[in-house]
Amino acid sequence: MKTATIYNSDLHFEHQQWKSELAFWKDELISFNNRLKELVSRWSDKDILMQLxxxxxxxxxxxxxxxxLQETIEEHEMNISKHSDNHESMDVAMVKKHVQFREKMETQRQIYADLKKEFFRFLTKYM
Structure with a gap:
């Protein structure tokens, strides 16, 4: 059985992708919170305010x-940099951590997408 080599540069690239995605989410949350402020000023109905x-x-x-998530990425980047002095490829434990984090990102991506869908449905109804 052939063993695949996973390079630090590949993990770093994925980290950069995740960091960009998280920065985008952060910006979106600012926009969503601004939208909430608009709605609070428009509505006095208690049910709608509870939803807000x-x-x-x-x-x-x-x-x-x-x-x-951003903090975890930074910690993993630090670990990669410590190991990169000696090796171009990662050890099994580090790769396993990376794969687990990838799964966490995928889960969070779905949770966030569902929240956005719910919020947009709400906006369609009450904007």
Missing amino acids: EHFQNEFILHGGVIED
Whole structure:
């Protein structure tokens, strides 16, 4: 059985992609929160205000998740740089961590996409 070699540069490239995606999400959350402010000033109905609070809470939570993900990427980048002095390729444990983080990113990507769909449906109804 042939063993695949995973290079530090490949992991770094994926980290850069993730960092860009997380930065985009962060910018989107700013826009979404601005939209919430507009809606709060338009509506006084308690049910709608409760839904707005729900979205505000979700956006705050997601912002925290983004920061955690960014921190994890930075930690992994530091580990890569420590190992890159000796090797161009990663050891099995580091690659396993990377794959687990990739799965975490994929899960978060789906959670965020679902939240956006829910928010856009809400905006369509109440804007």
